Amino acid sequence: MQKFPSIQIPEGHVGVVTLLSGSEPKVKNTYTVEPGEKGVQRETLPPGLEYINPYLKRIDIVDIRSHKYDTVGNDAIYFPSSDSFNVTIEGTIEWAIRPDRVAEVTVAYGDVEDILNKIILPNARSIARIQGSKLKAREFISGKTRSAFQNRLLTELKEECWKQGIDIRAALVRDIQPPSEIAALISQREQADQEIERSTNRMEEAKSEALLVEQQEMAARNSAIGDSRRQVVTVTKEAEQEKGVTVTEANRALEVAKLQLEAAEKEAAAIKSRGEADANVVLFNYRAKAEPLTKAVAAFGDGTAYAQYFFLQKTAPAIQSIVSNTEGPFADIFKEFQSFKAKTAGQEKK
Numbered sequence: 001m002q003k004f005p006s007i008q009i010p011e012g013h014v015g016v017v018t019l020l021s022g023s024e025p026k027v028k029n030t031y032t033v034e035p036g037e038k039g040v041q042r043e044t045l046p047p048g049l050e051y052i053n054p055y056l057k058r059i060d061i062v063d064i065r066s067h068k069y070d071t072v073g074n075d076a077i078y079f080p081s082s083d084s085f086n087v088t089i090e091g092t093i094e095w096a097i098r099p100d101r102v103a104e105v106t107v108a109y110g111d112v113e114d115i116l117n118k119i120i121l122p123n124a125r126s127i128a129r130i131q132g133s134k135l136k137a138r139e140f141i142s143g144k145t146r147s148a149f150q151n152r153l154l155t156e157l158k159e160e161c162w163k164q165g166i167d168i169r170a171a172l173v174r175d176i177q178p179p180s181e182i183a184a185l186i187s188q189r190e191q192a193d194q195e196i197e198r199s200t201n202r203m204e205e206a207k208s209e210a211l212l213v214e215q216q217e218m219a220a221r222n223s224a225i226g227d228s229r230r231q232v233v234t235v236t237k238e239a240e241q242e243k244g245v246t247v248t249e250a251n252r253a254l255e256v257a258k259l260q261l262e263a264a265e266k267e268a269a270a271i272k273s274r275g276e277a278d279a280n281v282v283l284f285n286y287r288a289k290a291e292p293l294t295k296a297v298a299a300f301g302d303g304t305a306y307a308q309y310f311f312l313q314k315t316a317p318a319i320q321s322i323v324s325n326t327e328g329p330f331a332d333i334f335k336e337f338q339s340f341k342a343k344t345a346g347q348e349k350k
Contacts, residue, residue: 007050012065015045016103018058031107044102062106066096066169069116071124079129085137088177089128091150093157094170095120101165108165119164120157124171127156140176149173 009015022038033039050059070092071077077089097105097115109118131152132140139145154171161168300306 004052004054007052007059007061009045009047009050009059009061011047013047013061013063014099014102015050015059016062016106017041017043017045018060019056020058021056031104040103040107042103044099060106062097062102063112064097064099064102066094067112067116068092068094069120071121075121077125077128079125079132081135081137081140082133083136085178087132087137087140089132089173090175090177091171091173093120093124093168093172095161096167096169098162098165098167105165115166119161119166120168123160124153124157127153127160131156137178140178146173146176149176 007015018040019033019036019038022036025033025037025039027033031040032042035041035043044062045059052059069075070090072090077091079087079089081087105115109115131149135145135149140149150171150173153173154168157171158168297303297306300309
């Protein structure tokens with residue numbers, strides 16, 4: 001049994017896998033193949049410890065960290081300006097392999113040195129020469145021109161290298177060396193231009209100060225106007241608030257008066273209803289008493305007959321009581337009458 005050591009993939013690196021045994025690729029003549037096919041796999045391995053069978057699989061460790069390269073000395077970029085003067089550029093390029101295309105770039109171009117010499121430097125020199133040939137030698141001394149040139153260089157270099165799987169993260173132009181025969185003249189001219197610019201700046205500063213004073217005066221005047229307007233607004237708002245309070249109180253008093261009137265009307269209606277009810281009770285009582293009397297009068301024919309009947313009905317018990325009573329003055333009259341009658345009858349017998 002044969003043992004093989006593990007493979008350590010450090011941080012900032014990936015593992016490019018090559019299957020030494022597998023199915024034949026369906027698409028021929030490509031840098032990478034599909035999973036399981038024999039050849040370089042498109043997917044890479046992340047940092048970590050890997051155990052493989054070297055007879056079936058090979059892992060190549062690739063650095064995907066940022067790399068810097070200085071274009072100085074013999075590696076500096078040279079090109080002619082539009083007025084046929086030689087210009088030298090020294091700078092720094094920062095780059096890294098795109099993580100999604102590590103396997104393809106590694107197979108197509110090779111290691112870091114190959115990538116630098118086959119992709120980055122050729123593109124940088126080509127773009128610098130194309131863009132630099134559009135400018136005159138004296139224009140490379142101006143800071144604005146150099147900044148614009150650097151931005152164009154970075155933009156185009158980034159676009160071209162990105163297509164080839166390389167991420168250009170920075171392209172800094174540190175020094176631009178114009179021809180010595182015009183450098184002094186250009187420097188003097190630049191100094192004169194700078195002096196003109198400083199004078200212009202001083203004039204602009206004076207104008208700015210005058211404008212500032214004017215703005216301060218306007219601000220003071222506007223502040224005074226604003227204070228007056230705020231006072232007017234305050235007085236107006238206070239008057240409106242007082243008006244609102246007065247109207248609210250009047251409306252409240254009106255509502256109270258309406259409620260009081262409604263209550264008085266309801267109370268009057270209740271009193272009226274109670275009076276009508278009491279009157280109806282009295283009326284019904286009289287009607288209840290009068291109706292039997294009317295029927296009784298009608299039964300006797302007229303009122304006189306009923307009056308006699310009523311009189312006799314009231315006096316009959318008293319007469320009966322008097323007649324049946326054997327004591328008292330009225331009874332004495334009857335007694336005397338009976339005594340007299342007895343005496344008369346005795347005398348007639350004699």
